[in-house]
Amino acid sequence: MQGGDKDRLILAAFVAGEPGAAEAFVRAHEASLYGFALRVLGDAAAAEDVVQETFLSAHQHGPSFEARGSVRAWLFTIARRACLRRRRLRVGEPSTLEPLDSLGAEAGWGSEDPESCFSRLQLREKLGAALERLSPSDREVIVLRDVEGLAGSEAAEVLGITLRALKSRLHRARLRLAAAYRKETSNDGD
Numbered sequence: 001m002q003g004g005d006k007d008r009l010i011l012a013a014f015v016a017g018e019p020g021a022a023e024a025f026v027r028a029h030e031a032s033l034y035g036f037a038l039r040v041l042g043d044a045a046a047a048e049d050v051v052q053e054t055f056l057s058a059h060q061h062g063p064s065f066e067a068r069g070s071v072r073a074w075l076f077t078i079a080r081r082a083c084l085r086r087r088r089l090r091v092g093e094p095s096t097l098e099p100l101d102s103l104g105a106e107a108g109w110g111s112e113d114p115e116s117c118f119s120r121l122q123l124r125e126k127l128g129a130a131l132e133r134l135s136p137s138d139r140e141v142i143v144l145r146d147v148e149g150l151a152g153s154e155a156a157e158v159l160g161i162t163l164r165a166l167k168s169r170l171h172r173a174r175l176r177l178a179a180a181y182r183k184e185t186s187n188d189g190d
Helices: 003-016 021-041 044-064 071-087 100-107 114-121 124-133 136-147 152-159 163-189
Strands: none
Touching (some): 003 021, 003 044, 003 071, 021 044, 071 136, 071 152, 124 163, 136 152, 152 163
16 A cells, blocks of 8 residues: 555544544654644744644544645645744745845855765754744745655645746745855854
């Protein structure tokens, strides 16, 4: 049985109130949802609330789940909406877009070889601090694609945007992350 089919069966059992189904459903998705909400909101208590809200909503709306997408993407969609309600921001593109050339220059394009850049990226503490510097919308697209590993189409579905818009947002967010990381590492000598 594939993971998607298993998720659908567990969701159906969870909604039906079968013994042990809620525990299995929560265990399968809690860590990923919590990690997403924590990275987007930056607050552990708020992230826990979002996870609880997500599972309550999944239980309530599970009977109307349409099997067009994955259960995992559906849960991330619910969690994202809960995060948005907490942030009280509108969904959409930022009011201004920075040119890719200037973002690339800030990210250090051409200033060092790729191997040394990626080896420095392995310093989790610096990368975590850089991720915190990003806007919530940049964090959510990076977390969905690069941390949680959702496919582009799934992440686009969660965010309620086209795949093309996702690719653009992800590219810009990665550049901003690289720029924030570069600032974090340049502070080492201070």
